[in-house]
Amino acid sequence: MAHDFIEVAASTDVGNVRQFNEDSIAFDPERGVVVLADGMGGHRAGEVAGRMATEIILSALQTEVAEFRSTANPHSPLRAVTKSINRANTAVFTAARTHPNYQGMGTTLALALFYDNRVTLAHVGDSRIYRLRDSRLQLLTRDDSLLRDQIELGLIAAADAAESHNRSLVTRALGIEASVSTHVRDDDALPGDVFLLCSDGLNDLVDDADIELILNSLRSNLPLAAGHLVQSAKDNGGYDNVSVILAKVRKAFPAASHAAWLKRLLGWLR
């Protein structure tokens, strides 16, 4: 598989108001892994939970990717993702129970694993994953948040959500219980697609239309796009930590075994 099939640019910022940055990001473009977490908990435990989650998941997936790339089992990526999340959940949960300072800590999560022209996406809590395809931005995740539930149940109108004080209430997080249930989906990843992982500090302050405009305007300069997204959140108030990871699919990336097979086939036809 090509080593430069995914281009990644990321930015994380404490924002204008908060004292600490409890967001955490980690990525390995060569292995097609990007992970983002928004930690929560007293003192500075949120920072610990977020960092534990991204570091554990990244390193677990780095190992897993090397393994499934050699076997070409289509179910492996999904299993690898679930396994890595469970490992992080256990670690955060155990630390929270063991250290008094870490009691009750947890974290949201958004991750993408690119493999064989596809991507496995997972999230917990209110961190989001969007995709820009054909100049159109699409939200691919559904927030685990009270506000989302209220809107879905028709208790409040989506247009009134701005008036709510429930923005900070998530209904699911990693590390809170002995096991965590995760939203996982598998989708195709086409050349030109830009995947955006972000903490709520972005989408609470920058509306989707502006995120779309920034990505469309700056997609040819990914680091500048990441910087502009964060800057826009801060210009609009920056009340929370804000983090973004952009992953652009530069070209098709079939699994190595397919490529080898195709090469053989082509050589044979020649």
Place this chain on the structure above:
Amino acid sequence: MAKLVLSKDGVAVHQCWLDKDRLTVGRGTGNDVVIDDPAASREHAAITCVGNDHIVEDLQSSNGTFVNGTRIIRHILQHGDVVEFGALHLRYVNPRASADVDLERTMLIPGLQRGGDDLSPAPDSQDADDGVPSARAARVHFPRGRVKVLAGARAGSTIELDRVVAAFGKGGHRLAVVTRRPHGYFITHVEGRRYPRVNHQSIGAEPHPLRNGDVIDIADESLEFLLD
């Protein structure tokens, strides 16, 4: 904790803590807040607590429920809101529910419907989701600017710079963006070997602030920047 202060002709006559998931307001004596006014219906309105919010809802009353003078069906109460029932006013007091964007730290609470579900891709989750919109626009004021095209294919036209970024380029390539920020506009090079020029000077790779009357050259277009 949030409370309601009932007043008549500007004089407080009663107050009650919002310590229940739901309370009702009306003329009937069975209500949590009794409104002694013929204009009020027997069961006039309900106030429900969801998370950090208190939501007032009209119970199909004959004369309607008004918040700060506007008739509502359902309304998320903000600190200082006044719910009107004829001559009686009910003021919502909850400094934590102020109109400013809330600074509450993220907390975990039980959801309203879904339990532990979908470990594998659920069919319904495949569809796009509009999601929860962004919060109310902060009280940030952005300047108003535009560019007049002096030379190039679009010569004579004016482009309003009323969004967060505006891209300029040639043949599908975004060569530069003009970014709108609270303290002014900035032009930044995006791609291409040549940097944009402002007043005949190359701007380099860094964002460059724009001043009223600046002349910008990007590819074969010449633009005049105008600020209100």
